[in-house]
Amino acid sequence: MARDDWFGLKSGKARKLARKSADAVPDGLWIKCPKCGEILFNKELEKNLRVCNKCGYHYKLGAMQRIAMTVDEDTFEEIATGLRPGNPLDFPDYEDKLEKDRKTTGLEEAIVVGTAAIGGRRVVIGAADFTFRGGSMGSVYGEKIVQAVEKALDERLPVVLFCCSGGARMQEGILSLMQMAKTSAAIARMSAEKLPYISVLVDPCTAGVHASFASLGDVMIAEPGALIGFAGARVAQQAGVINRPPNFQQAEFQLDNGMVDMVTPRKELRQTLIKILQFCCEDIGNAA
Amino acid sequence: MPPSASNILDFEKPIAELEAEIEDIKRLTAEQGVDRSEEIAILEQHRDRLMEQIFSRLTPWDKTLLARHPRRPYTLDYVRLLFDDYTELHGDRLFTDDKAMIGGLGTFDGRQVMFVGQQKGRDLKERQFRNFGSAKPEGYRKALRLMKLAEKFGRPIIAFVDTPAADCSVGAESRGISEAIARNLMEMSALKVPIIIAILGEGGSGGALGIGVGNSVLMLEYAIYSVIPPEGCAAILWRDPAKAPEAAAALRITAEDALRLGVIDEVVPEPLGGAHRNPDLTARTLKTAILRNLDELCSMTGDELAAQRYQKFRAMGQFLTMPELAEIDAAAG
Numbered sequence A: 001m002a003r004d005d006w007f008g009l010k011s012g013k014a015r016k017l018a019r020k021s022a023d024a025v026p027d028g029l030w031i032k033c034p035k036c037g038e039i040l041f042n043k044e045l046e047k048n049l050r051v052c053n054k055c056g057y058h059y060k061l062g063a064m065q066r067i068a069m070t071v072d073e074d075t076f077e078e079i080a081t082g083l084r085p086g087n088p089l090d091f092p093d094y095e096d097k098l099e100k101d102r103k104t105t106g107l108e109e110a111i112v113v114g115t116a117a118i119g120g121r122r123v124v125i126g127a128a129d130f131t132f133r134g135g136s137m138g139s140v141y142g143e144k145i146v147q148a149v150e151k152a153l154d155e156r157l158p159v160v161l162f163c164c165s166g167g168a169r170m171q172e173g174i175l176s177l178m179q180m181a182k183t184s185a186a187i188a189r190m191s192a193e194k195l196p197y198i199s200v201l202v203d204p205c206t207a208g209v210h211a212s213f214a215s216l217g218d219v220m221i222a223e224p225g226a227l228i229g230f231a232g233a234r235v236a237q238q239a240g241v242i243n244r245p246p247n248f249q250q251a252e253f254q255l256d257n258g259m260v261d262m263v264t265p266r267k268e269l270r271q272t273l274i275k276i277l278q279f280c281c282e283d284i285g286n287a288a
Numbered sequence B: 001m002p003p004s005a006s007n008i009l010d011f012e013k014p015i016a017e018l019e020a021e022i023e024d025i026k027r028l029t030a031e032q033g034v035d036r037s038e039e040i041a042i043l044e045q046h047r048d049r050l051m052e053q054i055f056s057r058l059t060p061w062d063k064t065l066l067a068r069h070p071r072r073p074y075t076l077d078y079v080r081l082l083f084d085d086y087t088e089l090h091g092d093r094l095f096t097d098d099k100a101m102i103g104g105l106g107t108f109d110g111r112q113v114m115f116v117g118q119q120k121g122r123d124l125k126e127r128q129f130r131n132f133g134s135a136k137p138e139g140y141r142k143a144l145r146l147m148k149l150a151e152k153f154g155r156p157i158i159a160f161v162d163t164p165a166a167d168c169s170v171g172a173e174s175r176g177i178s179e180a181i182a183r184n185l186m187e188m189s190a191l192k193v194p195i196i197i198a199i200l201g202e203g204g205s206g207g208a209l210g211i212g213v214g215n216s217v218l219m220l221e222y223a224i225y226s227v228i229p230p231e232g233c234a235a236i237l238w239r240d241p242a243k244a245p246e247a248a249a250a251l252r253i254t255a256e257d258a259l260r261l262g263v264i265d266e267v268v269p270e271p272l273g274g275a276h277r278n279p280d281l282t283a284r285t286l287k288t289a290i291l292r293n294l295d296e297l298c299s300m301t302g303d304e305l306a307a308q309r310y311q312k313f314r315a316m317g318q319f320l321t322m323p324e325l326a327e328i329d330a331a332a333g
């Protein structure tokens, strides 16, 4: 598959975003796999959907890259735009940090939502981006998810969310915590309307996001090796969590404990989504 | 629990010293039969003034310490003071009975209600028994089971929040602590009976919110409600847990802040000196507030209740939208 094929988006802006919001591919030709130490050609890595061809290590993806890799070519249209975090708590340095992340990622927040087609079926899709404030959920993140769900309710579409987050955004304090309730309540409405919601848990999916909409998918998929869990690493360390199994809080640990339906390699993800959508929605989101 | 060196906060010490002095004089009066009531009255006046002074300028960190005060009344203390009758119900029907999350049938001002809440322990043994008020998945699932029961029989739900955080041990993670909390958030948003939440002490993050989705959310004056403990925030921001007081201020965790940010509906005032100085009075004030909210909510239909709760949480969060952004950009030239 040529690189442009899975880069579905053709518009200049989207291409630029996709490049910018990656978990920064260094400019060099080479990159060393953090898991097995293999030296990988950047070009080869891109072709392999940013998965190490030796050990299967899944690199993080930027939001636009993720969407491009998942949807039918040229079908993504962003919605819920024009929202920007304020600084409701007057939290020290928050505005500067946001400004820096906006510049380095080209994103307005840690999540992008929109409509697209997957295998010819119209869906609402969202993907979070770890490079923007660690994918943390604040007011805008929560609002975008709810607006995405509202779009799905209005047009009777399925929802696919790539859940990536270090947790609730500390700098928006208690307002961030409330996004857990706000997003989960929106998912309840989807459920009541019998509209399918697939959550894909990607590295890392922790804390406030894991303990809200990410864990409410009708079907839950995890990417191999993804860190998935309630307590963020630092919180767990502070709380002195003991007797951790070696794969504690990894996708495979969550699978063993019955907390996700499957651990699916990136290469098979799109086809898996198409299959699940086919089961969940005989006549929901069909292009016809 | 009587006051002792180990359960008096630093800023309470001047008050405690004056009170010890008053006690001494009272004892001497009893022993020697000398009337020193005038002197006592002056000292008591002095104490009250001092207390007003101290409590009028509490920092967010002082309030954090009050919320965690070892003598602060806990959930069961209020249950005893507020309910005419209480029958505890146990277990999640799936795994076990979580002692950090309690619940049961209550009679509240002559009405049948379902009660759920986190329970902390007073002494070391009890603290361990209650897992320091940190519930595991089975606690949240028990709470949900009881709330569903309330919905089934059309009874209102009263939930008391007092937890440092949900349990994050390997066991809790293995049994899906995230899923348990997420499910509660989802299910509570749609329940068709009145839900009244009262945050009594520590409103610790997802662990608190896991039973915190209500039509009315009340909060005691010196309770805190936070996305992360101040110590944790300080460790992340400044790599120094000792900077917790600064973090407590930055995070806006007081009841006053929560009200201003639209996260709670009402601050329930505490007696001068905090709830632990007069649990009876605190309970009476809380009861009045709950009753008023209950009366309002009981006039609504199930659908109206679910819709009101949904809209309330739907509206939470603060951000800038396009017109505001355009203005900012224009101003920036």
Ligand SMILES: [Zn+2]
Residues within 6 Å of the ligand: A033, A034, A035, A036, A037, A038, A052, A053, A054, A055, A056, A057
């Ligand atoms: Zn590798």
